[in-house]
Amino acid sequence: MTTVQSAAAPPTAIRPRVVARTGLYAVLAANVAVVAYFFAQAGFASNALIVIGRLTGLSSALIMAFQLVLVARLPWLDRRIGMDRLTSWHRWTGFSLLWTLLAHVVFISFGYADGAGVGPVTELVDLAGTTQGVLRAIVALGLILVIGAVSGRYARRRLAYETWHFIHLYAYVAVVLAFTHQVAVGTTFTSSSAATAYWYGVWAVALGSVLLGRVVLPLWRNTRHQFRVSAVVPESDNVVSVHITGRDLDKLPAQAGQFFLWRFLTRDRWWQANPFSLSAAPDGRSLRLTAKAAGEGSAALRHLKVGTRVFAEGPYGAFTTLHRTRAESLLIAGGVGVTPIRALLEDLDGRTVVIYRVASERDAVLYDELRDLAHAKGAELHLVTGPPVPDKLAPHELTRLVPDLADRDVFLCGPPPMMNAVLRTLGDLDVPKQQIHFERFSLAG
Known part of the structure; x- marks a missing residue:
């Protein structure tokens, strides 16, 4: 990596x-x-x-x-x-x-x-x-x-x-x-x-x-960058990464944490746009998205052919380091919500803490990458597993993992129930709202 x-x-x-x-x-x-x-x-x-x-x-x-x-x-x-x-x-x-x-x-x-x-x-x-x-x-x-x-x-x-x-x-x-x-x-x-x-x-x-x-x-x-699929990599039974290449990608104003609306120009899917976050920080040479099969559109990604043309709208989103207010950060990911978190970790310096919440270790997609990246960046990584109840990110658990939580920016991404629970916890712990950063996929017509 x-x-x-x-x-x-x-x-x-x-x-x-x-x-x-x-x-x-x-x-x-x-x-x-x-x-x-x-x-x-x-x-x-x-x-x-x-x-x-x-x-x-x-x-x-x-x-x-x-x-x-x-x-x-x-x-x-x-x-x-x-x-x-x-x-x-x-x-x-x-x-x-x-x-x-x-x-x-x-x-x-x-x-x-x-x-x-x-x-x-x-x-x-x-x-x-x-x-x-x-x-x-x-x-x-x-x-x-x-x-x-x-x-x-x-x-x-x-x-x-x-x-x-x-x-x-x-x-x-x-x-x-x-x-x-x-x-x-x-x-x-x-x-x-x-x-x-x-x-x-x-x-x-x-x-x-x-x-x-x-x-x-x-x-x-899209005319300038001419996006195409360069590789399709299964990450698990129901998660796949799609690598995108194109021209002059170093001129594309994309940041870690952002997402695109992707249209893969195949005969049966050209009309369908899906919002997927970048799962790696843009490096000027390629882009990568990682998606879980949650419907026909995301499930079909596994069958994309190398060379498939891509129409990408974006980049979109304010879930970036532009909004940092503190020198140190806490990244909290749940399930496949790890994708923008993993990309953000590449962009962050300082003593960063990463918490990855999943039901079981087999659900921790991209965990090997996250672990290697955390080691390279000097970040602290916690893999938290188990059922939703009891809440393993409740106030006392979260402060045990991150005692100086109130002095950090918190970047949060995951399933809505998990995000809502963590947001309530952060409120109970009096973390200032300006230090809490999250984004939901809400698309306007």
């Missing part, structure tokens, strides 16, 4: 995640202020219901644009905040968007119905038939309602990612329809040349971000 010695970035008092999050909030707050100014400048209708309806409509437009930025997979944001957190924010702003859109329709319908002396449903039907852009807005609302329904926890757990992702693509159709509605009937949009230029700018930035992060960057990187 070849160990790549790379100097880890020193811990910094300036937390990249805080900087990025504060920047996003500041940009959003500034845009809210600008929208409020243009709304007031356009004047108010005599009917309070219409005023509220227009304001909720503008809020919906701003939220929709913000949502696009959250899922654009822009590298600067992704490296500092992480796709999982950005996806979580996208989900909650999505429900906010749904409610503001419904409020917009309700208040506008009741407001205009009050002036016309008809019912709100009759007025809405009349607006759809006589006012340019209203029918398109109703179609956009219907699409967003469908997307909101499949984004609920119950539906999301029962849909294949590809199905959910395909339905989610209709959100872009809804965005275009909503924008054309705003152009056609938005009083604030047309109130002044400055307001018109502002809204065109907002939508250009939002849609441009998606085009850049989701289309241009992946196509450019």
Whole structure:
């Protein structure tokens, strides 16, 4: 095994995640202020219901644009905040968007119905038939309602990612329809040349971000690097490592701890994208992923042929040494969650402690590599085996293994139940949140 010695970035008092999050909030707050100014400048209708309806409509437009930025997979944001957190924010702003859109329709319908002396449903039907852009807005609302329904926890757990992702693509159709509605009937949009230029700018930035992060960057990187499978190595009965080569990999901005969305361009799997972490720190010559057979996609990796073309989206993730706050670290891995942990160990200097939690020794994939790497780096390695109960990473057990736990950064990756239990333990031990680093695979459409 070849160990790549790379100097880890020193811990910094300036937390990249805080900087990025504060920047996003500041940009959003500034845009809210600008929208409020243009709304007031356009004047108010005599009917309070219409005023509220227009304001909720503008809020919906701003939220929709913000949502696009959250899922654009822009590298600067992704490296500092992480796709999982950005996806979580996208989900909650999505429900906010749904409610503001419904409020917009309700208040506008009741407001205009009050002036016309008809019912709100009759007025809405009349607006759809006589006012340019209203029918398109109703179609956009219907699409967003469908997307909101499949984004609920119950539906999301029962849909294949590809199905959910395909339905989610209709959100872009809804965005275009909503924008054309705003152009056609938005009083604030047309109130002044400055307001018109502002809204065109907002939508250009939002849609441009998606085009850049989701289309241009992946196509450019794959065209440049020409990824191919160079080796397929079984690690155990149900775990396999896939080695990837390509051109100019030293120019690929990948870090230990990150993951890619991998598409192996075979006849039956080209359409399926799977998120797998790098299981070795990038060395400029090759990449390696290691996956456990948990479904058809991951099980099929064992049968890949050398030379298979690969389309890789990424690198993604904030689970890197960029977020270190302390000179010393604790790495906790569970099961196949050892893959990014093993890669991170290559990037860390200082007195590092590694805890690898598995049910039995036969489940400890990559353990020989981890042991050799820990020896080479001067790290302390603990293999913890046994059933989930009793909890062998409970507070007293964890402090026994790592007495100076509170003075270390903690990097955690493993199955969700194990991660949740360890996070509770770290909370019980009063480990500061800024020293705890973890990431979940949450993919936004």
